[in-house]
Amino acid sequence: MITQPALAGYALQLGDDALVMAQRLGEWVSRAPELEEDVALANIALDLLGQARALLAYAGEMEGHGRTEDDLAYFRDEREFTNLQIAELACGDFGEAIARQLAFSGYQFELYQRLQDSRDETLAAVAAKAVKEVAYHRDHATQWTLRLGDGTEESHRRMQAGLTRVWPYTDEMFRTDPLGQALAADGRAVDAAELRPAWAEYVTAVLREATLTWPETAAAPGGGRQGLHTEQLGHLLAEMQYLARCHPGARW
């Protein structure tokens, strides 16, 4: 069937977003401001990992070459990853990490909410489960944005700096991708460009309440969906894939 390779590619895009983001959030364990926040971020990471597993497994199935979710996660190179660049950014500062969470979980929320109605049963089921998880991720980011933005002078400064660092990468989330567009016309996917107004409305309201300003930054070149990435993805993959490649077939 003609749509199978397209579905594989689309599931891979969304799966890579979730997988790379999960790996980034996992890095916060033991480094967050308090133990409770380690757990909160790790919980979000595990939700995303669950989404990634379902989507990568489906991508492998639709691709039809017998690749499993693990083959796709551990044995592809940087140029074969199709995640958005915002997911791979290394955020060493809590303000930056929360700014990225707000932008990214807001995007995922709008996406999954619409993808629940996909004609593709698997994508619809993944989205229906994920949208509840992502609603919590977005709330978590919102709560922190309000507290950091409207907190102390220092927390406000760092939250605003985090937004400025992350914002150039938000444009890519809403670029129409040929794959998504073709499948959207068929009622199976969501055209990313449709998500922008609702996303911007939500984020604008949060930033206003948090006394923060919408950063006027130029959009980054992007290209993650075509396998073009920042330098930071290679480092992330090296850590994530090291064990599986050194000890192929290793099991717990």
Add this chain to the structure above:
Amino acid sequence: MSRDWPLWEVFVRSRRGLSHIHAGSVHAPDAQMALRNARDLYTRRQEGVSIWVVSSSAITASSPDEKDPFFAPAADKAYRHPTFYDIPSEVQTL
């Protein structure tokens, strides 16, 4: 002000009809965040349908030094225990 976040006591109700039971405590900057941290720590395996958080500083506790005057007098008052009638076996969670 202390560098650490304040402590909150967490009470979880496992299902409708039961009371909230003390589950443990969490650190959080304020009550709303305490609710979220409690959700992440104490309801990961569907343990709850409702959570209360209370600032630990708002709790007044009995002192171990007063153990005798507080609790010992109840020891020899067997008539306070409901042992003089049978509880129907259909009654759950009493």
